Amino acid sequence: MEIEARANPMDKYLRADRIPHIWCSGCGLGIVLNAFLHAIEELNIDLDKLAVVSGIGCTGRIAGYINTDSYHTTHGRAIPFATGLKLANPEMKVVVISGDGDLFAIGGNHFIHAARRNIDITVIGVNNYNYGMTGGQLGPTTPLGARTTTSPYGNIEHPFNLCHVAHAAGAVYVARWTVLHAIRLKNSIKEALNKRGFSFIEVIAACPTTYGRRNKMPDALDEMRFYREHSVIKHGIDPSQANIEIGKEIVVGKFVDIEKPTFNEAVEELKKKVKKK
Amino acid sequence: MKKEIRFWNGSIAVSEGAIVAGCRFFAGYPITPASDIAEYMALRLPQEDGIFIQMEDEIASIAALLGASWGGAKVMTSTSGPGFSLMQENVGLAAVTETPLVIAEVQRAGPSTGMPTLVGQGDVMQSRWGSHGDYETIVISPSSPQESFDLVIRAFNLAELYRVPVIFLMDECIAHMSERVVIPPKEEIEVVERIKPNVSPEKYMPFQPVNDIAPMATAGMGYRVHVTGLTHNEKGYPMTTSPEVQEWMVRHICDKIRKNEHKIRDIEEYRMEDAEIAIVAFGIVGRSAKAAVKMARRHRIKAGLIRLKTIWPFPESYFESMADSIKKFIVAEINYGQIKLEVERAVHGKASVELLPKFGGAVHQPMEIYQKIKEVKNGN
Ligand SMILES: Cc1ncc(C[n+]2csc(CCOP(=O)(O)OP(=O)(O)O)c2C)c(N)n1
Ligand code: SF4
Ligand SMILES: [Mg+2]
Numbered sequence: 001m002e003i004e005a006r007a008n009p010m011d012k013y014l015r016a017d018r019i020p021h022i023w024c025s026g027c028g029l030g031i032v033l034n035a036f037l038h039a040i041e042e043l044n045i046d047l048d049k050l051a052v053v054s055g056i057g058c059t060g061r062i063a064g065y066i067n068t069d070s071y072h073t074t075h076g077r078a079i080p081f082a083t084g085l086k087l088a089n090p091e092m093k094v095v096v097i098s099g100d101g102d103l104f105a106i107g108g109n110h111f112i113h114a115a116r117r118n119i120d121i122t123v124i125g126v127n128n129y130n131y132g133m134t135g136g137q138l139g140p141t142t143p144l145g146a147r148t149t150t151s152p153y154g155n156i157e158h159p160f161n162l163c164h165v166a167h168a169a170g171a172v173y174v175a176r177w178t179v180l181h182a183i184r185l186k187n188s189i190k191e192a193l194n195k196r197g198f199s200f201i202e203v204i205a206a207c208p209t210t211y212g213r214r215n216k217m218p219d220a221l222d223e224m225r226f227y228r229e230h231s232v233i234k235h236g237i238d239p240s241q242a243n244i245e246i247g248k249e250i251v252v253g254k255f256v257d258i259e260k261p262t263f264n265e266a267v268e269e270l271k272k273k274v275k276k277k
Numbered sequence: 278m279k280k281e282i283r284f285w286n287g288s289i290a291v292s293e294g295a296i297v298a299g300c301r302f303f304a305g306y307p308i309t310p311a312s313d314i315a316e317y318m319a320l321r322l323p324q325e326d327g328i329f330i331q332m333e334d335e336i337a338s339i340a341a342l343l344g345a346s347w348g349g350a351k352v353m354t355s356t357s358g359p360g361f362s363l364m365q366e367n368v369g370l371a372a373v374t375e376t377p378l379v380i381a382e383v384q385r386a387g388p389s390t391g392m393p394t395l396v397g398q399g400d401v402m403q404s405r406w407g408s409h410g411d412y413e414t415i416v417i418s419p420s421s422p423q424e425s426f427d428l429v430i431r432a433f434n435l436a437e438l439y440r441v442p443v444i445f446l447m448d449e450c451i452a453h454m455s456e457r458v459v460i461p462p463k464e465e466i467e468v469v470e471r472i473k474p475n476v477s478p479e480k481y482m483p484f485q486p487v488n489d490i491a492p493m494a495t496a497g498m499g500y501r502v503h504v505t506g507l508t509h510n511e512k513g514y515p516m517t518t519s520p521e522v523q524e525w526m527v528r529h530i531c532d533k534i535r536k537n538e539h540k541i542r543d544i545e546e547y548r549m550e551d552a553e554i555a556i557v558a559f560g561i562v563g564r565s566a567k568a569a570v571k572m573a574r575r576h577r578i579k580a581g582l583i584r585l586k587t588i589w590p591f592p593e594s595y596f597e598s599m600a601d602s603i604k605k606f607i608v609a610e611i612n613y614g615q616i617k618l619e620v621e622r623a624v625h626g627k628a629s630v631e632l633l634p635k636f637g638g639a640v641h642q643p644m645e646i647y648q649k650i651k652e653v654k655n656g657n
Contacts, residue, residue, distance in 0.1 A: 015503065018514060048499040053344070064503055064515060069496045071347060072505035072515075073340065074370050080304075080337035084344025084352070087328050088302050089496050092348070110340075113333040267328055276324045 013037040013047070015067050022061055026220025028179035028205025032126055033062055035182055036097070039189035051092045053082040055102035058132040058207075062097045076107030079114045082121050090264050093193065094120075100127040101139040104160055108140065115169035118197045120262040124189065125162060125200065128207035136210025143246045147214045163239035166200040167256050173199035174239060174256035179206060180227040181252060188254065197262045204250060215246075278462040285458045287451040288313035290425035291381055292321060293460075295353050297426075298433035298468055300379070301327035302350040304341035306334050306360060309393040310449040311383035314355035335360035339367040342378045346371075347504065349495040351433055355381040358400050359390060361407070368442055369408030370506045372530055375440035375484065375491065377471065379432050384448045384560075386611075386637025396449040397637040398560055398611035404444040405589045411527050413534035415443045415541060416589035420563040422456045428543075428586060434469035435541060439533055440490055446588065448611070450561040450640060474500065484526075485511035489533045534590050542595065543586040548574060552581030554605045554650055557620055559585040561640050562609050569646035580650050588616070596623035605653050609633040609641050629653075 014037070023029050040050065047068050054063035056075035063070040069092075073081045078096045086094040096103075103111050103125045114121065130148050131137040138148040138155050141162060145154045166174045173195045177185040185203060192199035206212060206223035217223045227250065234242070235253040242251035285293070292314055295303075303322055305315040315331065322329040328345075332338040335356055342352040356364065361382050371378055382404065386397035404416045417432050419425045429445055436443040474481050474492040483502045484491050491511075494500035507515035508523045516522035534541070545563070548570050549555065558566040563584040573580035583599070585592070600606075606628055608617040617632040624630060633649045635641050 015514075047501065049497055051496050064505065068501050069347075070501075070503045071344070072503070072507065073343070074366050074506055077336060077340040077367065080332060080340035081344035081347075083330070083332075083337075084302065084304060084341030084346075085348040085496060086344075087330065087341075088345035088348030088350035088352075092496050109333050110337050113337070263330075267323070271323045271326055274323045275326065 010034070010037050013040065013067055014065055018065055021065055023058060024209040026206060026208045027058070028128065028207065029059060029062065029126065031179040031182055032097070032124065032203050032205060033065065035186040036124065036189055037066070038186045039193060043190055043193060045093060045193070049092055051085055051094050053078045053085065053094065053096045055098040055107060056133070057099035057102050059097060059099035059126040060102060076102055076105070076110065078102065079107060079110040079123065083114055083119050086119060086121055087264065087267065095122045095124065095193070097124045097126070099132070100125060100129070100141040100162070101131045104140045104162060104165070112165065112169040115166055115171045115198045115200070117263045118170060118172060118260050120197055120264050122192045122195070122199045123201070124203060126203050126205050127162060128205045128211055130207060130211040132207045132210050136214065141244070143244055145246050148211070159244065161239065161243045162202045163200070163242055163255055167239045170198070170260070171200045171256060172197040172258050172260050175254040176202040176204070176242065176252045178204040178227040178231055178250060178252060180224050180231070197260055278464065280462055281460040283458045283460060284455055285422050286313070286453055286455040287419065287422045287425040287447060288453070289317055290422040290458050291429045291445065291447065292317045294426040294429035295379070295433065296321060296325055297466060298430040299351040300353045300433065301325065302342070302345040302352040303327070303354065304330045304332050304338040304345070305354045305356065306332055306338050308357045308360045310385055310452055311355040311357045311381065313452065314381055314383070335363040336367065339364040339380070343367060343371055343374070343376050346376045346378050347495055349497070351377070351437070353379040353381060355383065357383050357385050358387045358397070358403070361400060361403060365407040368414070369410060369412060371442040372408065372412035372414065373506055373526065374504050375493070375530065376442070377436040377440055379429070379436055379443050379445055381429070381445045381447060383452045384446065392638050394449070395638040396561060396611060396640060398448055398562070399615070399637060400446065401588060401610070401612065401615040404446055411531055413441065413531050414589055415439065415441055415534065415587065416446050417443065417543070417587050418446045418559040418585060419451055420560055420584065421451065422454065423458050424586070425451060426458050426460070430466060430468065434467065437469050437471045438490070439537070440493060441534060446560070448560045473498070482511040483513045484509060486529060486533070489536065538590040538592065539594070541587055541590060542592045544592060544595065545584040545586060547582040547584065549581035549583065551579055552603060553579040554607065554653055555581050555583050555599065555603045556646060556650070557583045557585070557606055557608045557616065558610065559588060559616070562611060565641045565643045566609055566646055568643035569650060572643060572647040573650045578650060578654055585616070591619045591623065593623040596620055597625060600624035600627035604628045606630045607633055607649055607653055609646055611635040611637055611640065
């Protein structure tokens with residue numbers, strides 16, 4: 001019997017010659033990538049005018065698989081790189097996809113300042129509660145009490161609530177989803193891509209290999225099951241009320257959606273004002 | 278167009294030179310004695326349809342330069358030693374991703390916070406070896422506001438031509454001194470533009486050199502390039518377990534500069550025709566060294582000056598052949614011996630090389646250099 005080889009309809013968005021990817025089976029990153037690709041497909045975004053920028057980490061590898069101009073920068077520096085790219089080439093749609101450690105530990109300073117300036121980029125922050133790439137160390141979002149390779153007795157640090165940070169720093173669009181909410185996530189990415197200014201989506205993602213197995217969720221499905229049983233959608237809630245704690249409900253939804261002039265717009269206005277004749 | 282005459286300090290001259298060279302993006306973070314450049318660019322760039330942004334630190338500044346350079350712009354930042362230290366990881370990223378950018382580094386006295394308002398020349402090695410791994414940079418050092426203007430244009434041209442980070446290594450004195458600057462007519466100024474690919478996206482190999490340098494497809498041109506700091510092949514794809522690709526990539530980013538050292542080289546010789554003793558200096562010290570040579574000549578001592586306008590790649594073969602006739606070199610620099618080591622290495626024991634250091638905060642007086650010349654002469 002002959003089996004007809006059919007191309008996956010999403011192939012055109014991928015660098016097919018780079019597949020298979022490096023991620024573990026059960027990793028949440030495939031769902032994030034899939035949601036992103038469907039969002040750009042449904043928005044019919046010109047791939048030649050889309051740039052994806054990543055930092056370093058398992059999440060940071062996303063840029064390398066997408067068939068657009070894609071930039072895999074240094075650890076923590078995706079946002080300032082994206083800032084320069086967007087300012088120098090405003091016709092590009094610029095998206096940063098990176099991990100919790102990359103964006104909020106080593107790169108935390110850049111995140112808050114890009115949000116404050118309202119740089120016109122979308123940031124998708126994949127929160128898997130740990131540093132996957134380097135073997136499961138604790139990170140700025142590791143919940144209190146969670147076991148990681150550098151918190152072998154349980155985490156004693158208070159974690160960031162990323163959506164609260166984004167809101168406080170001035171982001172115009174803030175949402176949180178888990179990888180269980182694949183369709184809602186895709187719709188949210190579409191909204192964020194259409195938003196003028198600094199938009200941020202936190203995606204809670206399973207990392208069975210380095211996080212789950214040390215925290216009583218050794219199977220990827222355990223984490224998905226947990227999301228199903230414990231996440232509640234609360235659109236419009238003050239993000240400060242959406243902390244993440246072990247074993248407690250995960251509040252998801254769109255928390256912030258406001259309008260504010262962007263840095264690009266301010267620069268263009270300034271240029272008009274001072275331009276030499 | 279006619280030439281124009283201005284009375285500018287080095288900071289203004291380097292900024293105006295950058296604009297003439299086509300710089301339309303500047304990201305920086307304030308630091309003495311380099312802040313004047315950022316302040317002047319904040320004033321001037323919006324008038325020229327360019328973008329100035331003050332970032333949250335120097336790491337962000339150079340990352341923004343990389344992004345803007347891949348966005349298609351010619352880009353510059355300014356900083357001093359402490360900020361330059363922070364930039365180093367991304368200097369390496371610029372080197373392996375072959376990203377043109379210019380860093381105006383106004384040296385102050387280090388190490389650490391050091392003497393923020395006073396001169397130093399201690400960042401010579403940092404500008405060559407500051408990032409990890411094997412790579413090359415081009416480093417240019419001006420001795421006047423005029424050269425700040427002229428040579429920064431060359432810095433941009435070389436950055437674009439060789440796709441390499443260029444460090445414009447100034448010092449506090451040059452940045453703050455004001456002098457006459459002659460601006461040549463526009464049509465006499467050479468401005469080099471980035472080479473773009475002229476093949477279809479299917480055929481394009483983003484890191485495959487054509488005559489040493491790969492044409493660069495920036496964002497939005499339709500080439501859909503992947504750029505990574507990981508070891509990568511001609512296609513730009515990560516190859517993190519292939520020693521062969523690592524060798525190919527490292528050789529390429531180094532050899533494109535090493536091979537062309539003689540073209541990049543820029544040296545001023547003063548009274549070298551019959552010299553027996555040569556002073557080697559750069560930046561502000563080049564000026565007191567010239568005065569010292571004049572003093573020596575008045576006393577019939579055959580001294581000359583070799584002033585380095587490009588420091589890296591180091592002109593090794595130049596010094597090696599100079600050492601056939603010159604048996605005594607004196608290296609005067611405001612540090613505890615950096616270029617001295619290079620000269621020593623380059624002359625292969627054919628000549629003596631003595632260091633005349635200053636430890637930062639002050640410039641060699643001509644008399645001090647003259648004394649050293651006498652000492653070396655009498656030490657026959
Ligand atoms: C300057 C620097 N420090 C440390 C590292 C090592 N490192 C690589 S990835 C990473 C953490 C990544 O964690 P996260 O951003 O959460 O991504 P994940 O792998 O979990 O997706 C670290 C510390 C590095 N590459 N560069
Ligand atoms: S370590 Fe975790 S985040 Fe990294 S690929 Fe594996 S499952 Fe995914
Ligand atoms: Mg992580």
